[in-house]
Amino acid sequence: MSRTQVYDLANGDVRALNQQLHELGDADFETPWRVLHPKGAHAIACGISVPVHVVIEGHAGYYCAGMNQRAHVEIDGNCGVGVAENLMSGSVRVRGHASQSAGASGHGGLLVIEGNASARCGISMKGIDIVVRGSVGHMSGFMAQLGNLVVCGDAGEALGDSLYEARIFVRGQVKDLGADCIEKEMRDSHREQLALLLKEAEIDADPGAFRRYGSARRLYRFDIDHVDQY
Amino acid sequence: MCGIVGLYLKNHELQPELGALFAPMLIAMGERGPDSAGFAIYGDEAPEGSIKITLRQSGREAAWSEIADALGEKFGDPVTLSVNASYATLKVKSDETALRAYLDEQHPELRVMSIGRSIEILKEVGSPASIVDRFGVRELAGTHIIGHTRMATESAVTTDGSHPFSTGMDLCLVHNGSLSNHNRLRRRLQAAGIEFRTENDSEVAAGYLTWRLREGDTLKQALEAALRELDGFFTFAIGTADGFAVLRDPIACKPAVMAETDDYVAIASEYRSLADLPGIEHANLWEPEPAIVYTWGREAA
Numbered sequence: 001m002s003r004t005q006v007y008d009l010a011n012g013d014v015r016a017l018n019q020q021l022h023e024l025g026d027a028d029f030e031t032p033w034r035v036l037h038p039k040g041a042h043a044i045a046c047g048i049s050v051p052v053h054v055v056i057e058g059h060a061g062y063y064c065a066g067m068n069q070r071a072h073v074e075i076d077g078n079c080g081v082g083v084a085e086n087l088m089s090g091s092v093r094v095r096g097h098a099s100q101s102a103g104a105s106g107h108g109g110l111l112v113i114e115g116n117a118s119a120r121c122g123i124s125m126k127g128i129d130i131v132v133r134g135s136v137g138h139m140s141g142f143m144a145q146l147g148n149l150v151v152c153g154d155a156g157e158a159l160g161d162s163l164y165e166a167r168i169f170v171r172g173q174v175k176d177l178g179a180d181c182i183e184k185e186m187r188d189s190h191r192e193q194l195a196l197l198l199k200e201a202e203i204d205a206d207p208g209a210f211r212r213y214g215s216a217r218r219l220y221r222f223d224i225d226h227v228d229q230y
Numbered sequence: 231m232c233g234i235v236g237l238y239l240k241n242h243e244l245q246p247e248l249g250a251l252f253a254p255m256l257i258a259m260g261e262r263g264p265d266s267a268g269f270a271i272y273g274d275e276a277p278e279g280s281i282k283i284t285l286r287q288s289g290r291e292a293a294w295s296e297i298a299d300a301l302g303e304k305f306g307d308p309v310t311l312s313v314n315a316s317y318a319t320l321k322v323k324s325d326e327t328a329l330r331a332y333l334d335e336q337h338p339e340l341r342v343m344s345i346g347r348s349i350e351i352l353k354e355v356g357s358p359a360s361i362v363d364r365f366g367v368r369e370l371a372g373t374h375i376i377g378h379t380r381m382a383t384e385s386a387v388t389t390d391g392s393h394p395f396s397t398g399m400d401l402c403l404v405h406n407g408s409l410s411n412h413n414r415l416r417r418r419l420q421a422a423g424i425e426f427r428t429e430n431d432s433e434v435a436a437g438y439l440t441w442r443l444r445e446g447d448t449l450k451q452a453l454e455a456a457l458r459e460l461d462g463f464f465t466f467a468i469g470t471a472d473g474f475a476v477l478r479d480p481i482a483c484k485p486a487v488m489a490e491t492d493d494y495v496a497i498a499s500e501y502r503s504l505a506d507l508p509g510i511e512h513a514n515l516w517e518p519e520p521a522i523v524y525t526w527g528r529e530a531a
């Protein structure tokens with residue numbers, strides 16, 4: 001029989017909550033957690049290293065679910081700057097909107113944002129997959145190195161600026177592309193990969209409706225002919 | 231890092247509770263700005279032909295009743311006086327120029343903190359929680375209010391360096407961010423006759439708006455000009471007689487979140503400040519877009 005562990009932030013602090021989550025052993029991570037009254041507090045459910053399921057019931061603040069491995073964190077609300085920052089593995093799902101720098105420098109795992117994400121979504125991502133049902137703000141995918149950024153809505157200015165090897169898929173309008181980011185051919189292999197990602201993210205969208213963007217690879221290896229772009 | 235908060239009441243019945251709703255918003259931004267705090271509250275308008283001025287004593291205790299009596303004698307009508315800590319707000323039947331000239335001559339020891347028909351700016355060094363207590367913020371009534379908590383980066387922690395900054399009749403500015411071209415801009419504005427009291431970058435932004443408005447810009451035009459001329463990071467909230475305006479720089483590193491219900495429009499640097507507002511769980515919540523001037527109030531600018 002599965003119980004649920006309830007932690008009410010109205011009567012406790014984030015540090016003690018995170019400590020309890022860090023101390024979960026092999027035996028007790030199967031019990032799901034509910035976190036009540038987050039009220040925009042920072043760094044909720046960070047640094048977890050077991051595959052525990054945590055639901056945050058309300059709006060979370062900065063750096064929610066950052067640096068996690070294997071955990072599954074769900075935010076039933078909006079979240080502030082840097083959700084799932086430096087995620088290593090596992091998943092994070094935001095039912096509402098996410099502020100700036102969602103998934104920043106994430107190494108792995110899956111971040112799903114059911115609303116919109118604002119500026120710099122996926123900045124410096126290093127292997128994380130990010131699926132946004134809504135739109136993303138300016139400078140999204142800035143210096144993104146590895147992983148997939150999927151945007152079902154529109155993308156703001158300077159998408160994929162100084163991009164390395166991450167892939168960006170956008171279904172809606174792209175306001176403009178950043179330096180060294182170009183549209184690339186959408187091959188069958190990309191559509192297949194995108195279909196899997198959308199399925200995993202539980203987002204209903206036709207992979208055939210997306211365009212793919214990637215690095216022109218002119219900027220990250222120094223080339224004297226492109227010196228004006230640096 | 232600094233904190234910005236603002237609350238505009240759409241529902242007039244909430245006006246007696248403005249301070250009570252606002253106090254936790256300001257305190258919640260204490261971690262973003264523990265050095266000083268301040269606010270501009272609007273309401274209790276001076277009658278047509280009169281102006282409302284908020285003065286701060288420096289050093290010795292001011293004899294506010296005598297000052298009010300003398301002002302009444304000079305301008306020929308009884309003066310309304312209300313004292314709050316080291317501040318006093320007076321309603322005087324005069325115009326700005328004549329009143330400022332009189333105060334400069336008779337009371338150079340007093341600082342004019344704000345002038346208009348509705349605005350009162352109160353600010354001090356200290357934690358936001360202590361400022362809330364000192365000025366009895368929870369008991370204040372009004373139509374709207376904007377506040378600031380400061381973590382000083384560029385210049386000294388003083389009352390003069392605290393926000394809001396008055397930028398003209400019924401206008402004020404609060405700033406989260408830092409400007410990089412403020413020294414050059416300050417010299418340019420000084421040449422145009424704008425006075426500065428501190429080395430503070432935000433005071434330059436306020437002076438810039440004062441100058442643009444004096445040159446005939448609307449608030450929206452002045453803010454659009456600021457986007458071109460101010461180099462640096464900023465989220466601004468600008469208090470006006472009718473409401474407030476919000477502007478973020480095009481890079482938008484400095485945060486802002488807005489909430490709107492049938493009862494109010496609120497802004498804060500972080501959601502934490504909005505979390506205790508009534509009905510927030512059903513409010514429309516969003517981040518203002520970069521480089522777009524937003525205005526709320528009885529008449530949008």
